Amino acid sequence: MRKFTATLIVATLSAYLLVGLGAMTAATELRPVAAGHYGVAGSVWLLVGVVAFRSWAGDHTRRVRFGSTVAFAAFPVQAALGAATALEIAALGGRAHLLGGLFVFGSLLVTLVWHLDGEVGPDGSGRAMGLEIEQNPPEDALSEGPTEPDAAATNDGPRSDAPPESGRASIRDRVGAYITLTKPRLMWLLCLLAVAGMALATITGATLEGVTVVATLAGGVLAIGAAGTFNHVYERERDRRMDRTADRPLVSDRVDPTRALAFGATLFVASMAVLWALVNPLSAALTAVAAVYYAVVYTVVLKPSTTWNTVLGGGAGALPAVIGWTAVTGSVGLPAVLLSAVVFCWTPAHFYNLAIACRADYDAAGYPMLPVERGVALARRRILYWLGATLLVAGGLGVVAGFGPLYAVASAVAGLGFVWTVAEQYRRDTDRAAYRSFHASNAYLGTLLVAVLLETVVV
Numbered sequence: 001m002r003k004f005t006a007t008l009i010v011a012t013l014s015a016y017l018l019v020g021l022g023a024m025t026a027a028t029e030l031r032p033v034a035a036g037h038y039g040v041a042g043s044v045w046l047l048v049g050v051v052a053f054r055s056w057a058g059d060h061t062r063r064v065r066f067g068s069t070v071a072f073a074a075f076p077v078q079a080a081l082g083a084a085t086a087l088e089i090a091a092l093g094g095r096a097h098l099l100g101g102l103f104v105f106g107s108l109l110v111t112l113v114w115h116l117d118g119e120v121g122p123d124g125s126g127r128a129m130g131l132e133i134e135q136n137p138p139e140d141a142l143s144e145g146p147t148e149p150d151a152a153a154t155n156d157g158p159r160s161d162a163p164p165e166s167g168r169a170s171i172r173d174r175v176g177a178y179i180t181l182t183k184p185r186l187m188w189l190l191c192l193l194a195v196a197g198m199a200l201a202t203i204t205g206a207t208l209e210g211v212t213v214v215a216t217l218a219g220g221v222l223a224i225g226a227a228g229t230f231n232h233v234y235e236r237e238r239d240r241r242m243d244r245t246a247d248r249p250l251v252s253d254r255v256d257p258t259r260a261l262a263f264g265a266t267l268f269v270a271s272m273a274v275l276w277a278l279v280n281p282l283s284a285a286l287t288a289v290a291a292v293y294y295a296v297v298y299t300v301v302l303k304p305s306t307t308w309n310t311v312l313g314g315g316a317g318a319l320p321a322v323i324g325w326t327a328v329t330g331s332v333g334l335p336a337v338l339l340s341a342v343v344f345c346w347t348p349a350h351f352y353n354l355a356i357a358c359r360a361d362y363d364a365a366g367y368p369m370l371p372v373e374r375g376v377a378l379a380r381r382r383i384l385y386w387l388g389a390t391l392l393v394a395g396g397l398g399v400v401a402g403f404g405p406l407y408a409v410a411s412a413v414a415g416l417g418f419v420w421t422v423a424e425q426y427r428r429d430t431d432r433a434a435y436r437s438f439h440a441s442n443a444y445l446g447t448l449l450v451a452v453l454l455e456t457v458v459v
């Protein structure tokens with residue numbers, strides 16, 4: 001990666017961290033926090049100055065020069081607004097100062113996208129710019145589907161070569177096939193999201209009861225399993241056409257579709273029973289909505305018909321945050337809605353990387369995924385913009401929930417790692433690079449949710 005790109009990424013995420021520290025400065029009288037904010041502000045201004053200078057000194061597009069100069073010029077204005085806030089001169093100083101900080105972060109993020117797009121040129125090949133872009137190794141080009149660096153990054157469970165569902169398949173293989181239908185690889189992050197929602201609820205003064213935590217997770221796992229099973233049943237013909245999903249239980253006849261439907265329905269009823277009896281009706285109802293949202297609205301309606309399938313379908317995976325909160329409080333609260341919004345924005349930044357790596361697969365299956373219909377360059381641009389939205393909403397959650405430096409630093413550092421892997425894709429147009437961003441998306445969200453736990457129930 002070029003030094004200019006690396007410096008611009010660090011400047012962008014430092015500006016993001018600066019906003020978080022600024023919000024804490026406003027919320028505390030602690031002098032060291034305020035001193036830290038001023039010190040970081042000076043350092044970030046210096047860094048942005050280096051970027052702006054090098055954009056003019058080097059061979060960069062006018063957009064990159066414009067964006068970096070605007071970000072640099074915004075700092076003195078920010079300093080004046082900050083002083084007005086500290087001296088309580090202007091009534092709206094604080095809000096204007098916060099918006100100014102977000103403007104600096106946003107202008108640097110847009111400048112980064114313009115820079116990366118400029119590097120690869122209009123057709124994304126980099127040839128117009130004399131850039132050597134690494135492509136998939138020839139042997140991968142011959143393979144059917146994407147090359148995942150480590151064990152297949154699938155949301156499937158144990159894979160097996162067991163013969164079709166018959167007396168000959170061992171009990172172990174059959175159990176493994178049914179476990180695969182529940183999409184176990186997804187569970188850890190969705191459960192962590194629900195736990196973060198429960199922990200977040202303690203900022204209202206509510207307490208975490210063991211039974212509530214266990215029952216909410218049990219009900220959620222059963223519901224995810226039910227929704228995942230219905231997804232397998234409905235998609236089995238298209239799964240047959242994708243290398244990534246061609247050996248799934250319903251494609252390889254290891255499970256009979258009717259039995260799978262009965263299995264999914266049983267999981268769903270069990271989920272509702274557990275949540276209604278041991279948690280509360282609202283959590284049960286929201287879980288049912290999430291399951292139907294994924295199994296029907298996303299799987300049947302959105303996924304096969306629009307390039308907006310991932311964005312509009314993201315609500316399903318965002319709901320566990322609210323479900324966790326309602327399990328503890330019995331009602332919906334703003335922090336839970338904000339945590340849910342973080343995941344809603346994160347979902348396209350998460351999935352588009354996989355859609356890039358598997359675009360040939362999705363094209364063969366006839367799914368209108370964004371990289372298939374609109375190209376990889378646009379999909380990468382959208383990943384960065386949705387990631388920017390995720391960071392902004394995560395910052396808003398930090399302010400509303402009153403989180404400290406740990407949360408701000410976790411979001412900024414994990415966000416930097418995620419942005420870095422996406423920027424690498426512009427120089428390495430390979431499945432391996434796209435999968436690395438996909439895993440970085442899970443690492444970002446996992447880190448943020450652990451930070452929420454540490455800020456609420458540990459610190």
Ligand code: HEM
Nearest residue numbers: 153154155185186189190193244310313314317318347351
């Ligand atoms: C519409 C929403 C979403 C879409 C389209 C989507 C897409 C996918 C796909 C296709 C896979 C399977 C990869 C494979 O089988 O090769 C996957 C894996 C995964 N997804 Fe998502 N996802 C969505 C939302 C979520 C949400 C909300 C979470 C968690 C909060 C999540 C966490 C994960 C995890 C942990 C994996 C497993 C990654 C691995 O195998 O290492 N996803 N996602």
Ligand SMILES: CC(C)=CCC/C(C)=C/CC/C(C)=C/COP(=O)(O)OP(=O)(O)O
Nearest residue numbers: 186220223224227231287290291294316317
């Ligand atoms: C509480 C509750 C029930 C919440 C629902 C959460 C949930 C299961 C969200 C869906 C996330 C996901 C992996 C979608 C991918 O489906 P896909 O069909 O695009 O993946 P595939 O191509 O691998 O089948």
